[in-house]
Amino acid sequence: MRVVIAHFPFDLLKTEVQDAMKGIKAEPVTGESVLIGRRQYPVKQVGEIITRQDRRDFSAGEVTRALSRLGFACRPAAALAPPTALTPLQTASALLGHPARA
DSSP states (O other): OEEEETTEEEEOOHHHHHHHHTTOOOOOOOSOEEEETTEEEEHHHHHHHHHOSOGGGSOHHHHHHHHHHHTOEEEOGGGGOOOOOOOHHHHHHHHHTSOOOO
16 A cells, blocks of 8 residues: 655555564554554654654654554554542542542
């Protein structure tokens, strides 16, 4: 399938992307990510490997669109946001089973 990343056209197949990522250790995911095999990779890492370009040359959105069109499951950065921490008052109230009152 022809995809455009950083204004350059690439003819990619899903199997080619999977083969390119074999043996590559996944970096910690801090933004958008893609599931390849059983590993979760940052889309910028995958984009760098499949295009052989510097990560600053393309956006995560370009790679996410391309990988989605190839059939990979992509996750947005918001899905990785940790839950908000409770205040000490809310934590104590939750432990006691009573709602916190302001």
